[in-house]
Amino acid sequence: MDICNFKSVYFLGAGGIGMSALVRYFLSHNIFVAGYDLVESELTRTLCSEGASIHYEDNVNLIPKQCLDKETTLVVITPAVPENHTESCYFRNNGFVVMKRAQVLGLIVNAHKPLGVAGTHGKTTTSTMLAHILNNSHLGCNAFLGGISKNIGSNLILNKSSELYVVESDEFDRSFHNLRPYMTVVTSMDPDHLDIYGNYENYVDSFRKYVSLIQDGGVLVVKKGLENKLPVAGNVRVFTYSKDEGDFHAENVRAEKGEIYFDFIGPDARIDNLQLGVPLYINIENSVAAVAMALLNGANEDEIRNGVSSFRGVNRRFDFVVKNEKHVLVSDYAHHPVEIRKSIESVRFLYPDRKITGVFQPHLYTRTRDLYKEFAESLSLLDEVIILDIYPAREKPIEGVTSEMIYNNIKEGVKKELCSKNDLLSLLSTKELDVLMTIGAGNIDSLVPEIADLMNR
Secondary structure, eight states, rough: OOOOOOOOEETTTTHHHHHHHHHHHHHTTOOEEEEEEOOHHHHHHHHHHTTTTESSOOOGEEEEEOOOOOOOOOOOOOTTOOTTTTTHHHHTTTTTTEEEEEHHEEEEEEEEEEEESSSSSSSSHHHHHHHHHHHHHSSOOOOEEEEEEEEEEEEEEEOTTOOOOEEOOGGOOOGGGOOOOOEEEEEEOOOOOHHHSHHHHHHHHHHHHHTTTTTTOOOEOOOOOOOOSSSSSSOEEEEEEEESSSSSSEEEEEEETTEEEEEEEETTTTEEEOOSSSSTHHHHHHHHHHHHHHHHHTTTTHHHHHHHHHOOOBBBSSSEESSSSSEEEEEOOOSSSHHHHHHHHHHHHHHSSSSSEEEEEEEHHHHHHHHHHHHHHHHTTTTTTEEOOBBTTTTTOOOOOOHHHHHHHHHSSSSSOOOGGGGHHHHHHHOOOOOEEOOOOOSSSGHHHHHHHHHHO
């Protein structure tokens, strides 16, 4: 199927970060794009300014006439949209072509050379850094990213002269099984999305299926320690990596005046004194993976050095919103216990002698139910923690599952409070803040501008 033969594309869940990259892709091909989302956001407003028509009420009468012909309209849906959604039912009951986001992405990239980045965490930063390096090299690239790159202000890169397509390979809903990667990184396999997979073994099996889809002659770059869990068949080369060991790793890591430098080591390469553009400890390992992939595709040393140092990060991923001698505010999308631990450790590495306060908004009832003890253990690395109500996203409440489950397991000695999102600004105004982190994948980011104003005052 050549999806660019459709005259219009309608998105159900148009404001999702993965969906929005596809919105931009079809707009770039001069195809009429419209859609629905639950709430208006900065991203949906940007998409509308770029040419999309998006509304926020589940109402068939609001679907533009250009999207009412089943012969010329493709409907793209995200799993976040419930089955009883009125517009979704209309399209399905009337014979429209309805495809999941991941299916459409696969149709776009699989005919080329997809460079996937999979894993429980680290996907967005690693894939965006890889895309930035390649985009500023002689190779060029296309990219469908899971976050907004600060370097380009978008989650989409298009380059007709390049066969390389950087994609974030999402394991949720087994989405990454729609991809046929030429090369891929696997950053981690910590238990997550157990509402989908049921147990950890099924989760790992899903990654095994993903790496079995690597093209013949392709490459797997896998976090050291996971290689035995992810056997590959056929003509696929396997390399390991991590911050400290593996075929690709870092040496001589050092922090100087708030900046981080390290030497990159590979089987046939050494690049000394790489400077991290986003100087956080966790980004050392992310950059090792990104540099390994860039090298394997033919980027040279100067291109890699310049790409790593000029990378400015991703919105909501270790986003320094305020950074001065008196106050620091970091906005971070971390929503898994391991991510949160690494996030806090990275901030502690930069500010070892300062008080670190974290505001955490749990994401999903099922994830809280399954991992509340692990969340509490990671958050106990803070000096002070404020826990908000659970952000439900696609889920309905589960009886007995609340933020108190995490709160009650925070270790002694850590100051802790429960707070509603509506009362957070008032609570923060009473505190002597030093280094503050907002943590979570929900809508806590909507308060970040006001928190920044409060800290600057």
